[in-house]
Every structure is written in structure tokens, then in C-alpha cells.
Amino acid sequence: MRIGIIGGSGYTGVELLRLLCVRNDVEVVFISSRAHAGKAVTEQFPSLRGHIDLTFSDPDKIGETPCDLVFFATPNGTAMHQALALLDKGVKVIDLSADFRIKDVAVWEQWYAQEHASVALIEKAVYGLPELFRDQIREAELVANPGCYPTAVQLGFLPLLEAGIVDSQSLIADVKSGISGAGRGASVPTLMAEASDSFKAYGVAGHRHLPEIEQGLALMSASPVSLTFTPHLLPIIRGIHATLYARLTAEVDLQAMFEKRFKDEPFVDVLPEGSHPETRSVKGTNMCRIAVHRPQNRQTAVILVVEDNLVKGAAGQAIQNMNLMLGLAETTGLQQPALMP
Numbered sequence: 001m002r003i004g005i006i007g008g009s010g011y012t013g014v015e016l017l018r019l020l021c022v023r024n025d026v027e028v029v030f031i032s033s034r035a036h037a038g039k040a041v042t043e044q045f046p047s048l049r050g051h052i053d054l055t056f057s058d059p060d061k062i063g064e065t066p067c068d069l070v071f072f073a074t075p076n077g078t079a080m081h082q083a084l085a086l087l088d089k090g091v092k093v094i095d096l097s098a099d100f101r102i103k104d105v106a107v108w109e110q111w112y113a114q115e116h117a118s119v120a121l122i123e124k125a126v127y128g129l130p131e132l133f134r135d136q137i138r139e140a141e142l143v144a145n146p147g148c149y150p151t152a153v154q155l156g157f158l159p160l161l162e163a164g165i166v167d168s169q170s171l172i173a174d175v176k177s178g179i180s181g182a183g184r185g186a187s188v189p190t191l192m193a194e195a196s197d198s199f200k201a202y203g204v205a206g207h208r209h210l211p212e213i214e215q216g217l218a219l220m221s222a223s224p225v226s227l228t229f230t231p232h233l234l235p236i237i238r239g240i241h242a243t244l245y246a247r248l249t250a251e252v253d254l255q256a257m258f259e260k261r262f263k264d265e266p267f268v269d270v271l272p273e274g275s276h277p278e279t280r281s282v283k284g285t286n287m288c289r290i291a292v293h294r295p296q297n298r299q300t301a302v303i304l305v306v307e308d309n310l311v312k313g314a315a316g317q318a319i320q321n322m323n324l325m326l327g328l329a330e331t332t333g334l335q336q337p338a339l340m341p
Helices: 011-020 059-064 079-088 105-112 119-124 130-139 148-163 210-221 254-262 311-325
Strands: 002-006 027-031 069-072 092-095 142-144 171-177 227-233 240-247 268-270 288-293 300-307
Touching: 002 011, 002 059, 011 027, 011 311, 059 079, 069 079, 069 311, 079 092, 079 119, 092 311, 105 119, 105 210, 130 148, 130 210, 130 311, 142 311, 148 171, 148 210, 148 227, 148 240, 148 254, 148 288, 148 300, 148 311, 210 227, 254 268, 254 288, 300 311
Parallel strands: 002 027, 002 069, 069 092, 092 142, 171 227, 268 288
Antiparallel strands: 171 240, 240 300, 288 300
């Protein structure tokens, strides 16, 4: 299978390459970067020496290289201009940006402050959360890969909302992300001297992942939801830790319910009762680890979720979706253990 990557010079692009370059069932034949066009990939990413023998191309030349599937690891607002031409050629597309995640065009335009250029494709796109839409992803031509925050929050709330045992109007997500979630571009807030030895919340008034998360949670509960979502920046490179709160409206064995819901999910690990998952336990993996708590046996469920924001939160989940779309085993190339320490 021939794979293309548009936007390969960022953290998500290099993560796609890291996970794909060791496989023999797929081959990356095209990778683009406007800023580095004509330069060897290994000049930008020495970690891939001996594994990748490609040069960065201009993204507009993607049509000159036959591909079975193309990833867009591009900023928001790029894939919506280029995806249709690829789809018309029979190329499958996975977009890792937000261009096709939100079904309400007006909501998307409000949060992303631009006019959507390919409205007709929004309905065609399948939301790429395999734990909820696996069958649809297998048949999809266009997949909207979830954001890193939305993946952690949705998986954590999923069993509760499907069972209808929580107040869906008072959900709270307190979520922390490593600095790599901000991307590879130069930015003062993510400089080492600015972010190290510090911890802060941001986007409290409104974060653009909120409508994506609420859209997914509403599908799970079959009714509108109200979520208070507060993201934070951690002084670490990789990792997301989500602490989720929901008020219970029925008596249930939470641990048993979570274990049953995810027992057949290859990339969701429900930890033993009383556990406290660490971000390092998923570093470099496509695994999402979840712990379930009910403090003092009161009416609030506290769900702890950890994932690697660049893998299950981005490139790894995109490859999980690629495997499904190409008829490959879903876990292929994604079963590495976490990096320790």
C-alpha cells in the first residue's frame, strides 16, 4: 500500500513516519513540506536515518505520485482545499486537523474563524474514533481523525453516557497536555525557559476542542450535553492526563461496567480498581489507560485517563484508522510498549 503524508515536518508528521517506516505492508512514497521542499527528510529528522530515504516535496505535487491513502498532518484550513481532488481519484484520506470533525458548519466557522471551503465533504467524513465508529471507518473514504484532548475525554466518558447513568448537563473535564501538543512552530509560551518548572490553565473562556467533544458526547448519550472543559499546559514533552467528573444518577458497579465496555478494545486499558495512571505509562504508545474512582462512595464518578498526545491523540490513532480503512489488522504496527523511564 502506497502512503502519502501532506505536512510532514511537524511533530505529528514525524510520528507518522516513525510508526510507518518499520512496516513492510505499507510504504511512504510521498511527504511534503513547503518550508523544506527539496531537502532530505533525515536532514530535518536525524532520528529517521537508516529508515527513510525520501526528500520533502511541495504539497501541490501530491497528484503526481500514485497513493492508496494520504494523511493530512497540516494546520486547520488546509485539508478542506485539497481533499476533494484526492478523493475524486479514488485515494482514501485521513485528516488529522479539525477541518471535517464538526458537523455543524456554522459552529466550525465560529471556532476556527474562517469560511469552510468544502462543506459537502463534512457529511461524507467519518469521525475517526474506532471505539465508537469502527464499522463506519472500515467503509470510509474520508476520516476526520479526533483531536488529542477529545480522544481522552470522550473515551473516559463513553461508558457512563452510553449507560445513561450520569447527569449529562454537569460534566467536567480537567485536562493537562504536554508541550508538544502546541506543535513545532516557534512560540514564546512553549520555550523551555517559559514552560519549564511551571504549570498553568489556558483557554478557560472557551477552547476550540469543546464543540468537537460535546458533539461526540451528545452522540453517546443520544441527547445534548453540557461540558465544562479546562485545558492546562504541563512542563513535559508528551502526554495527556484527563480528570473527568460526572454526577451519578443510578447505582452501578463502575469498575465492572468500564471493564465490560472496553474488554475487546485493543488500545484501551482499564486499570485495576484504585489505580492512578501515569502519563509515562503510555509514552510512545497508542494505548489509552483508564482508572475509575468513586470517592467516599458518593455520587461523583472520577475517571482518570492518560494517553500520548502524539500517538493515540494523533498519529497512532490515524494509523489505527488507516489499518481499518485498508483492510489490515487494526493493531498492526501499534503494539509497542511504553518508553521507560
